[in-house]
Amino acid sequence: MTSVPADERLAGAGVLRRLLVRPELGSVVGALAVFAFFSSRSAVFRSADGVANWLDPASTLGIMAVAIALLMIGGEFDLSAGVLTGTTGLVMVTLATRFGWNVWLAMLAGLVPALAIGFLNGLLVVRTRLPSFIVTLGTFLMLQGLNLGLTKAITGTVQVSGLRRAEGYEGARAVLAGSVTAGGVDFRVAIFWWLAVTALATWVLMRTRAGNWIFAIGGDERAARAVGVPAARVKIGLFMTTATAAWLVGSITALRFGSVQAGTGIGQEFIYIIAAVIGGCLLTGGYGSAVGASIGALIFGMADKGIVFAGWDADWFKFFLGAMLLLATLANSLVRRYAEEARR
Amino acid sequence: MTRVTRLITAAVLGALVLGGCSGENGGGQASASASSTGGQAGTGGGTYAVITHGAPGDPFWDVVKNGAEAAGKRYGAAVTYQGDGDPAKQAQLIDQAVSQKADGLVVSMANPDALRESVTKAVAAKIPVITINSGGDSSKEFGAITHVGQSEEVAGRGAGEKLKAEGVTKLLCVIHEAGNVGLDQRCNGATATLGGTVERLQVDVSNLADATSKIKARLQADTSVNGVLTLNPAIAVAAREAIADGRSKAKLATFDLSADVVDSIQTGQILFAVDQQQYLQGWLPITFLYLYKNNLNTVGGGLPVNTGPGFVTKDNAAQVAELALEGTR
Numbered sequence: 001m002t003s004v005p006a007d008e009r010l011a012g013a014g015v016l017r018r019l020l021v022r023p024e025l026g027s028v029v030g031a032l033a034v035f036a037f038f039s040s041r042s043a044v045f046r047s048a049d050g051v052a053n054w055l056d057p058a059s060t061l062g063i064m065a066v067a068i069a070l071l072m073i074g075g076e077f078d079l080s081a082g083v084l085t086g087t088t089g090l091v092m093v094t095l096a097t098r099f100g101w102n103v104w105l106a107m108l109a110g111l112v113p114a115l116a117i118g119f120l121n122g123l124l125v126v127r128t129r130l131p132s133f134i135v136t137l138g139t140f141l142m143l144q145g146l147n148l149g150l151t152k153a154i155t156g157t158v159q160v161s162g163l164r165r166a167e168g169y170e171g172a173r174a175v176l177a178g179s180v181t182a183g184g185v186d187f188r189v190a191i192f193w194w195l196a197v198t199a200l201a202t203w204v205l206m207r208t209r210a211g212n213w214i215f216a217i218g219g220d221e222r223a224a225r226a227v228g229v230p231a232a233r234v235k236i237g238l239f240m241t242t243a244t245a246a247w248l249v250g251s252i253t254a255l256r257f258g259s260v261q262a263g264t265g266i267g268q269e270f271i272y273i274i275a276a277v278i279g280g281c282l283l284t285g286g287y288g289s290a291v292g293a294s295i296g297a298l299i300f301g302m303a304d305k306g307i308v309f310a311g312w313d314a315d316w317f318k319f320f321l322g323a324m325l326l327l328a329t330l331a332n333s334l335v336r337r338y339a340e341e342a343r344r
Numbered sequence: 345m346t347r348v349t350r351l352i353t354a355a356v357l358g359a360l361v362l363g364g365c366s367g368e369n370g371g372g373q374a375s376a377s378a379s380s381t382g383g384q385a386g387t388g389g390g391t392y393a394v395i396t397h398g399a400p401g402d403p404f405w406d407v408v409k410n411g412a413e414a415a416g417k418r419y420g421a422a423v424t425y426q427g428d429g430d431p432a433k434q435a436q437l438i439d440q441a442v443s444q445k446a447d448g449l450v451v452s453m454a455n456p457d458a459l460r461e462s463v464t465k466a467v468a469a470k471i472p473v474i475t476i477n478s479g480g481d482s483s484k485e486f487g488a489i490t491h492v493g494q495s496e497e498v499a500g501r502g503a504g505e506k507l508k509a510e511g512v513t514k515l516l517c518v519i520h521e522a523g524n525v526g527l528d529q530r531c532n533g534a535t536a537t538l539g540g541t542v543e544r545l546q547v548d549v550s551n552l553a554d555a556t557s558k559i560k561a562r563l564q565a566d567t568s569v570n571g572v573l574t575l576n577p578a579i580a581v582a583a584r585e586a587i588a589d590g591r592s593k594a595k596l597a598t599f600d601l602s603a604d605v606v607d608s609i610q611t612g613q614i615l616f617a618v619d620q621q622q623y624l625q626g627w628l629p630i631t632f633l634y635l636y637k638n639n640l641n642t643v644g645g646g647l648p649v650n651t652g653p654g655f656v657t658k659d660n661a662a663q664v665a666e667l668a669l670e671g672t673r
Contacts, residue, residue, distance in 0.1 A: 049443035056436055148522060148546070158523045161457040253432060257458035261431065261523030308440055314400055314426045 023280035024292035026332030030278065031299050034328055038306030045309040048185040058301025059190040060249045062294045064268070065275035066194075066201045067245035069293035071238045072276050073205070075218035075285030076125060076132040078242045079269045080117065080139040086147050086264030088114050088250035093260050094154060096166040103168035103255075111247050117143070118243025122236030144266060151262040161259030169255070176248075177256035190252050194294065197245070201290035214238065219286030275300050278329050280336065299328050389421030390447035390637045392630055395437045396477070397454040397524070398427040399550060403577055403602045404622060408476070410671045411626025412450065419634045421447075429521065431458035438462035441471075448472045448633030451488075452625075453479025454524045460486060472636050474629040477622070478526040480648045489636065490644030492628050494620040494652035496526045500533020502653050503573060503597060503618050510595055510615060512571030513540035516562060520549040520579045527575050530599060534573055543569070552582045559586035563594060571595050577602035577617075584613050601656060603668040609661040619664075620652030623672045 039046040045054070064081060071078055088110040095106035121139055125132045151160060163169055176193070179186040205211040216224035217231045225231050246265075254260050279296030281288030303324040307317055394412045398405030409425045416423030426437045431454070439462055441449055449466050453459050456479040466473055467487035475483040475491045483491035507515060515538055517531040535542040545562055547555035563569055563586060572587065572594050574580040580598035587594055598605060599618045608614040628649065635641040643649060656664050667673040 044444050047443070053436070053440050053443055056439070057433075157525060157528055159455065159457075159525065164457075256461070257431060257435070257455075258460070259455065259457035261455060261458075263522040305436070305440060308426060308437060309444070311424060314424075317400060317426075 023287060023289045023336070024295055026335035027279045027292050027295040027299065027328075029335050030328035030331045031295050031302070033331060034299050034302050034306070034324060038302060038310060042306070042309040042311070045306055048183055050305075050309060052185045052187045054301045054305035055191050055298075056188050056301070057304055058298045059188055059194040060252060061268075061271060061275055061300060062194040062297035063190075063197045063245050063249050064242075064272040065279065065293040065297045066197050066290045067242045068272040069276040069279065069281050069288050069290055070201055070205070070214060071242050072273070072281045072283070072285060073218045073288045074214045074235060074238045075221065076235060076238065077136060077273065078121065078132065078239060079136040080121060080143055081136075081242050081246050081272055082265040082268030082270075083140055083143040083147065084114060084117060084243060084246035084265065085250035085253065085268070086260060086262070086266070087117070087143055088247040089254035089260040089264060090147055090151055090160060090262070092251060093160045093163050093254050094151075096169075097160060097162040098154060100167075103163070103166050103172045105168075106166075107172060107251050110251060111244070114243040114247040114250075115240055118240035119236060121243070122239035125239070126232040126235050140269065144263075147264075148262040158263070159259055159261040163254060163258040169258075172251075173255045176252045193248065193252070194297075197248075198290050198294040205290055210234070210237075215286060271300065274325065278325065278332060280332060300325070303328070389416070389419040389634055391422040391424070391444075392416065392448045392450065392633050393437075393441035393444070393446040394423060394425045394450040394626065394629075395434060395441065396425075396427045396450075396452040397429050397431070397434055398452070399429045400427055402427075402549065404600050407671055407673065408622045408626040411623040412630050413626070414672075415627040415630035415634075419630070421630065421634055423630060429454075431455040431523075435459055435462040438466060442466045442469050446471060447637050448474070448630075450474050450476055450626075450629040450633070451479075452477040453482060454521070454526060455479075456482035456486070463488070472633055474632055476625040476629055477620075478524065483648065484646060489632065489642050490646070491648040492625050492632075492651060493648065494650055495648075496529035497533040499599070499618050499620065499653040500530035500535075501537045502533075502655070503530070503599070504534035504537030506616060506655070507534070507571050507573065507595070507597055508538050508540075510571075512538065512595055514566075514569045515540060515542045515571040515573055516545055516559070516569050516594070517542050518545050518547055518555075518559060518572065518574045518579055518583060520547050520555070520574075520576045522546060530575055531573075547579065547582075549576060549579060552578060555579055556582040556586045556589070559583050560590045560592075563587065563590045563592040567592070569594055571597070574598040576600060577605045580605050580614060580617075581608070584608055588613075601664065601668055601673050603665065606656065606661050606665040606668045606673075609656060609658060610665065612658065615657075617656045618652070619654040619656050619673075621654060621673070622651070624651040 044050045091113055092106045092110040095101040095109055096103050121136055124135045151158060178189045180189060213229045213234045216229050217234055221231055275296035276293040278299055279292030303321055307320050312320055396405055405427055412423050412425060428434050435458060442465060449471055451463060451473060453475055463473055463486045473488040475488045477493045480491040480493055517534060519527045521527060531544055547558050572583050574583045577598060577600045581604045583596055587596060595615050597615045601617050601619055605614060605617050609617060632643045664673050
């Protein structure tokens with residue numbers, strides 16, 4: 001008689017526990033806290049218009065953060081991803097405006113250098129066994145110089161523009177960088193791309209063999225190799241995935257603004273990593289989730305725009321941003337640690 | 345360890361919740377702080393958003409900010425100031441001001457193409473826009489009331505002429521923001537009137553130590569360079585250090601002012617400064633928007649309003665020095 005209710009209590013704790021050990025739960029709590037905080041500070045922030053506003057930066061950041069999260073779960077970094085968004089955009093706009101290519105074709109052509117750079121990054125990391133931090137720092141700086149050097153050599157200025165007049169622009173823009181009106185508010189199409197990328201990455205991680213391999217090589221590469229995981233191929237594939245995401249984001253940005261500056265994307269690489277870490281990825285690899293990284297991007301977007309909506313002095317912007325991110329990440333890691341205690 | 349962890353959890357979550365609650369109570373207070381300096385003046389004069397491409401902490405843009413905020417205070421208007429060098433971020437800030445239904449927008453367009461959509465959207469939403477500083481060529485096309493600034497090309501020509509008169513034959517033009525077309529135009533203007541050779545050097549305005557060493561390296565590598573033209577007061581100071589460190593004989597001139605630059609003009613380390621009087625680029629657009637809101641005036645008649653160029657030389661540096669200390673020059 002007395003043992004039955006005890007069982008029920010245990011079962012209830014089980015559900016809660018299962019929920020808590022998900023890597024993204026901590027970031028969900030953080031996101032809710034950030035949302036509640038800024039909603040109380042600004043009515044516009046929680047209005048549909050405001051939501052569309054902060055989903056906008058979160059969407060492109062989210063696409064990159066998800067790809068970077070996969071890479072980080074696999075135990076590597078990519079510092080060249082930010083500048084690569086500039087490179088792919090520059091290739092696309094240059095081909096379309098200076099050589100008269102159709103925008104769709106120019107966009108596809110941008111994928112070629114992106115994949116090549118991703119492949120090169122991966123190959124260098126796998127072959128030389130150097131830390132990916134150093135290898136991709138090298139490609140980051142090289143690309144930065146290449147972007148500026150080539151842009152100036154070809155156009156004579158530091159930006160390429162005029163994409164609006166290129167053939168096929170309107171169509172490509174509608175698909176990648178347009179907006180959808182819902183309830184009188186314009187939502188960026190990039191938001192849907194972000195959701196699709198997150199769903200795809202989650203499916204790969206949770207339901208496919210490749211996903212298992214990624215977790216395995218990030219957790220313990222030697223053990224993974226020993227049980228037959230093709231670690232080199234998986235890693236190169238991950239770098240190429242990141243590069244593909246950079247291509248997507250680069251194309252979206254170029255199509256949206258019709259021009260690309262040679263300095264585009266510099267400094268963004270750390271934001272991607274930050275978003276992935278807020279979302280529960282470990283810097284050491286082997287743990288994390290795509291949904292978490294997406295929520296990390298959401299937190300970043302909300303904090304980024306929320307500070308402006310709240311009307312705080314711009315001089316203090318970076319301080320508030322840093323403090324918000326630290327608090328969100330703290331909440332995240334503490335929830336997770338609590339969850340792990342509960343599991344024991 | 346675990347107890348400590350739990351305590352911190354509670355503290356952090358508590359802090360977040362409390363922050364949210366106090367926001368609810370102090371709603372009025374929060375909106376008042378949005379006015380930066382407008383403060384108790386309320387919003388009788390309207391709310392205006394100033395969105396520039398200047399990185400926070402740039403001394404030039406700080407003067408623009410001071411001008412806009414001082415005008416806001418004078419007219420009892422709420423003025424918010426945001427700056428971001430990334431055109432994508434700048435576009436988002438404009439979108440934000442539109443959703444907040446500002447009474448007017450002041451935008452500097454270093455990359456007009458990238459801001460086209462956001463600015464025209466603001467105009468379509470019946471928010472009056474005034475462009476400042478850069479992007480004057482696109483201002484009218486986008487539907488702005490007027491542009492307040494100086495023609496970069498003309499200012500560059502003026503600097504080139506003056507440097508030529510000082511005997512400069514080989515000039516180093518230091519560009520501090522990759523992607524700002526206006527800076528390119530200044531160098532082009534100087535090239536047109538100098539008659540000698542003009543070389544360009546790319547530095548990063550947010551890393552002055554690196555800028556100093558780059559300029560120094562270039563001066564040491566090519567001793568025939570006898571003139572340096574910087575396009576930003578912080579970079580001017582960096583170049584002054586580079587010239588002194590490298591014992592170069594190069595003559596230095598700069599665009600725009602700071603207290604440091606004026607001091608150096610007085611001591612003769614900098615020949616002259618091309619002054620676009622950027623305080624006006626903060627003050628005037630707020631004035632124009634205020635007049636538009638209350639009296640439907642449009643200033644400029646479709647032409648840009650020029651705030652420069654003026655030249656600060658050894659002769660007038662002393663008076664300007666006092667004003668620069670107050671952050672208005």
